Amino acid sequence: MKLIEVPVDKEVNIKGYIINGRNENPGWKRKLISMGIIPGASVKVLRKDDRNTLLKIYNSRISICNCLADKVEVE
Amino acid sequence: MKNIEVAFVGNPNVGKSTIINNIAKTSLKVGNWPGVTVRKIEASLVYKNYEFHIIDLPGTYSLDYISEDVAVTTDFLVNHPPDVIINIIEATNLERSLILTAELIELRLPMVIVLNMWDEALKLGIDIDTKKMSELIGVDVISSIGTKEDLKEKLLESIIKTYEKNITPKPLRYSEITEQAIQDILSSCAVPVDKKIPPRFFAIKALERIFPCDCCTNIISRLEKDLKENIYDILKKDIYGVAHFISSNVVKRNFKNEIELTEVLDKFALHPVFGLLIFVGVMYLMFKLSFDVSYPISNWIGNFESAFLHPLVYKLLPKAPYIVKSFITGAVLDGVGFVISFAPLVGALFLGLSTLEMSGYLPRVPIIFDRFVSKFGIDGRGILPFMLGFGCNVPAIMALKILEDKRSKLIVAAMIPFTSCPARFVVFAFFGAIFFKNPAPIILFLYLLGIFFSIITAVVMNKLLPKAEGLPMILELPPYRKPPLKIVLNIAYVELKGFLKRAGTFIFASTVVVWAFLNIPPNTNIKDTVAGRIGSALVYIFKPIGIEDWRATTSLVPAFLAREIIISSMGTIYSASTKEDYTNFDIKKSFKEQVASFEEAIKNTALSFVSPGFSNVFTQESNSSSVTKEIRKSLSPYGALSFMVFVLLYTSCIATVSILKSEFGTRFAVLFLLYSFVLGWIVAFVIYRLSMVLHVF
Numbered sequence: 001m002k003l004i005e006v007p008v009d010k011e012v013n014i015k016g017y018i019i020n021g022r023n024e025n026p027g028w029k030r031k032l033i034s035m036g037i038i039p040g041a042s043v044k045v046l047r048k049d050d051r052n053t054l055l056k057i058y059n060s061r062i063s064i065c066n067c068l069a070d071k072v073e074v075e
Numbered sequence: 076m077k078n079i080e081v082a083f084v085g086n087p088n089v090g091k092s093t094i095i096n097n098i099a100k101t102s103l104k105v106g107n108w109p110g111v112t113v114r115k116i117e118a119s120l121v122y123k124n125y126e127f128h129i130i131d132l133p134g135t136y137s138l139d140y141i142s143e144d145v146a147v148t149t150d151f152l153v154n155h156p157p158d159v160i161i162n163i164i165e166a167t168n169l170e171r172s173l174i175l176t177a178e179l180i181e182l183r184l185p186m187v188i189v190l191n192m193w194d195e196a197l198k199l200g201i202d203i204d205t206k207k208m209s210e211l212i213g214v215d216v217i218s219s220i221g222t223k224e225d226l227k228e229k230l231l232e233s234i235i236k237t238y239e240k241n242i243t244p245k246p247l248r249y250s251e252i253t254e255q256a257i258q259d260i261l262s263s264c265a266v267p268v269d270k271k272i273p274p275r276f277f278a279i280k281a282l283e284r285i286f287p288c289d290c291c292t293n294i295i296s297r298l299e300k301d302l303k304e305n306i307y308d309i310l311k312k313d314i315y316g317v318a319h320f321i322s323s324n325v326v327k328r329n330f331k332n333e334i335e336l337t338e339v340l341d342k343f344a345l346h347p348v349f350g351l352l353i354f355v356g357v358m359y360l361m362f363k364l365s366f367d368v369s370y371p372i373s374n375w376i377g378n379f380e381s382a383f384l385h386p387l388v389y390k391l392l393p394k395a396p397y398i399v400k401s402f403i404t405g406a407v408l409d410g411v412g413f414v415i416s417f418a419p420l421v422g423a424l425f426l427g428l429s430t431l432e433m434s435g436y437l438p439r440v441p442i443i444f445d446r447f448v449s450k451f452g453i454d455g456r457g458i459l460p461f462m463l464g465f466g467c468n469v470p471a472i473m474a475l476k477i478l479e480d481k482r483s484k485l486i487v488a489a490m491i492p493f494t495s496c497p498a499r500f501v502v503f504a505f506f507g508a509i510f511f512k513n514p515a516p517i518i519l520f521l522y523l524l525g526i527f528f529s530i531i532t533a534v535v536m537n538k539l540l541p542k543a544e545g546l547p548m549i550l551e552l553p554p555y556r557k558p559p560l561k562i563v564l565n566i567a568y569v570e571l572k573g574f575l576k577r578a579g580t581f582i583f584a585s586t587v588v589v590w591a592f593l594n595i596p597p598n599t600n601i602k603d604t605v606a607g608r609i610g611s612a613l614v615y616i617f618k619p620i621g622i623e624d625w626r627a628t629t630s631l632v633p634a635f636l637a638r639e640i641i642i643s644s645m646g647t648i649y650s651a652s653t654k655e656d657y658t659n660f661d662i663k664k665s666f667k668e669q670v671a672s673f674e675e676a677i678k679n680t681a682l683s684f685v686s687p688g689f690s691n692v693f694t695q696e697s698n699s700s701s702v703t704k705e706i707r708k709s710l711s712p713y714g715a716l717s718f719m720v721f722v723l724l725y726t727s728c729i730a731t732v733s734i735l736k737s738e739f740g741t742r743f744a745v746l747f748l749l750y751s752f753v754l755g756w757i758v759a760f761v762i763y764r765l766s767m768v769l770h771v772f
């Protein structure tokens with residue numbers, strides 16, 4: 001499932017990123033990883049609107065653009 | 076005396092500025108990183124036999140080159156290794172923070188770890204074993220409450236110990252695959268000699284493909300072919316492994332899960348409708364407070380300078396040649412007085428901004444606006460520099476560093492010069508009081524007009540610039556916190572000091588230049604001076620928009636330096652054609668009047684706290700002096716409105732133009748200047764004609 005599809009207030013685990021082609025480290029992936037949005041981490045979606053998804057991960061709140069939430073795989 | 080250079084590194088919003096303010100107090104300095112306009116905050120302080128040189132590096136999550144501010148931190152640590160790194164960590168968010176720590180460890184520099192927000196961690200039930208953490212990592216680990224306890228001794232003692240004993244972190248070991256890859260790079264590729272960093276750090280960053288290295292790329296490609304996995308992913312997994320290992324070993328109790336105040340507040344603050352209303356309310360309050368509180372005092376300072384100090388000079392130096400008296404009053408006193416009369420407003424604005432920043436509200440603003448501004452090709456973060464433009468266009472353009480792509484930077488840079496900064500407000504208030512019975516709606520109209528043309532410009536830029544793909548918005552939202560008064564005051568004070576120093580020298584120098592323009596050749600009628608000749612020529616250009624008096628156009632010449640100068644130069648130009656008379660000046664009587672009007676100003680400031688609307692500061696402008704009468708005669712109200720519109724839109728501020736030039740190149744700056752001139756003229760023309768036809772006044 002993609003992060004963007006997770007209902008509000010539900011906790012899920014990050015599985016990985018959806019990237020076309022192998023061996024890519026685009027800027028957004030580097031940024032997500034450095035902010036702790038990493039495989040294995042458990043996240044909770046706090047709120048969502050048509051542009052951004054706000055999630056809680058570790059003890060921080062991070063707002064990510066829906067265009068990126070679409071590229072994060074969760075289980 | 077030994078010198079120790081200390082660099083503060085950490086994620087954004089972990090309390091770096093708070094701690095530096097805590098230990099360094101007012102010895103802080105604000106500057107710019109050479110070549111990049113990212114704020115550089117430094118402090119020097121002496122303790123025992125050491126002189127500490129402290130540097131606040133821009134907050135970052137990794138040592139990378141994703142954006143300009145992150146690159147500053149990475150470059151600084153790589154090219155200019157400090158004596159000691161202070162890694163500030165949010166105790167409430169240990170595991171995540173340790174990802175950066177793991178990268179810092181590889182720099183092999185002496186390091187101290189500070190676990191800040193200790194009070195919040197305790198509240199959440201998080202208990203960290205600092206002793207064990209210190210044993211694991213091999214460096215001092217200090218708990219801290221940056222906003223409450225006095226950290227000076229605790230922190231500086233630890234820095235001294237770390238420096239003297241050269242205490243560096245224990246080396247990290249990653250998985251076999253990663254270690255092998257690092258070895259391969261170290262044994263077959265040459266580390267560039269100009270780098271002052273450990274070869275292992277270079278190898279790791281080469282694996283991340285951050286440092287370019289052809290030889291490494293070959294090794295990486297071969298490895299990835301064998302492993303069928305991205306080496307970057309393997310390395311990062313190892314790093315989280317380290318972070319997780321340390322964190323799980325030292326955190327004794329884990330958090331209570333409670334619904335926090337922040338989550339409740341965010342339901343409103345980030346709501347598409349309420350969020351916007353709250354934003355408008357907050358901004359209104361901030362600008363109202365800064366304008367209302369500072370205006371009476373600014374106004375008094377200006378008056379004190381022109382109505383008391385000017386005649387005083389003439390009285391005290393009766394025999395001095397006119398040119399000397401004119402230089403002292405027109406260049407020195409006007410210049411200094413000008414800068415000082417600006418201080419209350421700028422100080423109040425910085426106070427408001429740092430309160431908003433410290434409270435955690437500011438980082439949320441981009442989310443509220445993302446939906447609107449994305450229509451112009453910029454993401455929500457662009458709204459922050461734009462908003463700053465209402466404080467001053469120059470730092471606003473400098474703040475564009477927070478945007479990650481050049482395209483958005485260009486668009487917002489072209490929007491900012493149309494926002495009404497206090498300099499424009501000063502001109503509007505001055506003209507408003509002279510020409511109109513009720514100036515407030517006119518001033519509001521001008522503010523909105525500026526915003527309107529910002530948006531038009533953004534739309535045009537968005538159409539013109541080639542489309543490009545930037546890094547979409549990812550933001551961390553800190554919890555709401557009570558802003559610590561002492562530290563907010565200190566930050567505002569330091570910022571104000573920095574502003575006065577930069578703007579002060581600049582405005583002062585420019586008043587001297589303006590004075591010279593108005594006095595060359597000496598002892599002639601103002602109409603025959605350099606400024607007067609340019610101004611007279613300009614009448615041909617400005618006639619169609621209702622500005623026909625050579626004195627009004629002449630005042631636009633010096634105003635290219637900074638808009639506010641219009642007022643002081645109008646004073647000079649109009650009074651030179653009327654001649655001020657100081658013979659009746661009585662020092663004692665006039666001083667008493669000044670004291671009385673100062674009391675009045677303080678009273679008005681106090682009153683402004685309780686009055687709901689913008690207080691009626693405009694009518695306090697002295698309306699009867701001979702100069703204002705002359706000005707009123709020289710323009711019709713329609714011409715005055717057109718003048719204000721032109722001043723609003725034309726980038727009449729050399730500081731803004733020069734910052735545009737240094738950030739985006741000469742071509743952009745010149746094109747923009749032309750654009751704003753033409754736009755200002757056309758809009759003024761339309762409004763002048765339209766308002767006359769409609770008989771609005």
Ligand SMILES: Nc1nc2c(ncn2[C@@H]2O[C@H](COP(=O)(O)OP(=O)(O)O)[C@@H](O)[C@H]2O)c(=O)[nH]1
Binds near residue numbers: 085087088221
């Ligand atoms: N409760 C608490 N708040 C703190 C502490 N240290 C800093 N803060 C607050 O955290 C916020 C961010 O601090 P700041 O110094 O701007 O962080 P920076 O971005 O790292 O420079 C401010 O509101 C501070 O008042 C602390 O030890 N405890």
Ligand SMILES: [Mg+2]
Binds near residue numbers: 091093
């Ligand atoms: Mg800071």
